[in-house]
Amino acid sequence: MTKEILIAPSILAADFARLGEEITAIDAAGADWIHCDVMDGHFVPNISFGADVIKAIRPMTKKVFDVHLMIAPVDPYIEAFAKAGADVITVHVEAGPHLDRSLQAIRALGKKAGVSLCPATPEAVVEYVLDRIDLVLVMTVNPGFGGQSFLESQIEKIGRIRTMIGDRPIRLEVDGGITGDTAVTVAAAGADTLVAGSAVFRGKNCAEYAANIAAIRLAAEAARVTRLQDISAQALRTRETSRIR
Numbered sequence: 400m401t402k403e404i405l406i407a408p409s410i411l412a413a414d415f416a417r418l419g420e421e422i423t424a425i426d427a428a429g430a431d432w433i434h435c436d437v438m439d440g441h442f443v444p445n446i447s448f449g450a451d452v453i454k455a456i457r458p459m460t461k462k463v464f465d466v467h468l469m470i471a472p473v474d475p476y477i478e479a480f481a482k483a484g485a486d487v488i489t490v491h492v493e494a495g496p497h498l499d500r501s502l503q504a505i506r507a508l509g510k511k512a513g514v515s516l517c518p519a520t521p522e523a524v525v526e527y528v529l530d531r532i533d534l535v536l537v538m539t540v541n542p543g544f545g546g547q548s549f550l551e552s553q554i555e556k557i558g559r560i561r562t563m564i565g566d567r568p569i570r571l572e573v574d575g576g577i578t579g580d581t582a583v584t585v586a587a588a589g590a591d592t593l594v595a596g597s598a599v600f601r602g603k604n605c606a607e608y609a610a611n612i613a614a615i616r617l618a619a620e621a622a623r624v625t626r627l628q629d630i631s632a633q634a635l636r637t638r639e640t641s642r643i644r
């Protein structure tokens with residue numbers, strides 16, 4: 400069953416010159432998590448910020464810091480991000496070399512562990528780490544830049560991972576091109592945690608950030624409820640059919 404929708408604004412789209420104020424603003428605007436995109440110019444073709452920046456902004460909010468590491472190698476840096484104040488640390492399947500080892504290292508530091516898949520990566524790998532993770536992050540754009548268009552090709556993958564997760568306490572997060580419209584699509588497919596950069600920070604101030612977050616949440620929550628009702632109705636129909644036979 401999908402959990403209630405969480406909205407995680409990506410600070411990649413924030414005004415870096417006023418990063419502290421931007422964190423305070425999205426906190427007040429109703430962000431559930433703060434999504435931090437760490438890029439190394441090697442695993443992805445862009446450089447964003449590192450552990451020192453996360454440490455500097457950590458005191459600005461009590462909200463969960465959801466740290467998405469788009470870096471390779473990743474293992475030598477996991478501890479630095481844990482110490483900087485990350486609550487959830489997500490690593491890429493493609494970053495290697497040993498995904499299982501990276502996930503164990505994150506949990507050994509007392510943090511929640513996430514695994515992320517680029518758009519062209521099949522989901523089968525998730526099955527082998529289900530007991531090591533708290534989150535799966537499906538990239539709905541190729542990682543590296545904000546403001547890209549949502550890739551429809553990921554919708555079925557989201558649905559298959561939802562089925563794979565079942566009732567486990569694992570969040571299913573999506574990242575890239577999330578707007579009010581695509582929020583409906585991903586929540587209908589089973590996503591419960593939505594990262595949004597441009598669609599939140601295109602606002603000019605806290606009130607506009609709040610309106611943008613609320614619009615995405617409302618759209619996604621309605622789709623989630625419809626999805627759950629459809630599943631219940633289908634289960635009921637299956638029970639009725641088997642009773643009649």
Ligand SMILES: O=C(CO)[C@H](O)[C@H](O)COP(=O)(O)O
Binds near residue numbers: 467545596597
């Ligand atoms: O991880 C990312 C890119 O690698 C960004 O978080 C993602 O693209 C969100 O930005 P937007 O909502 O503007 O698409």
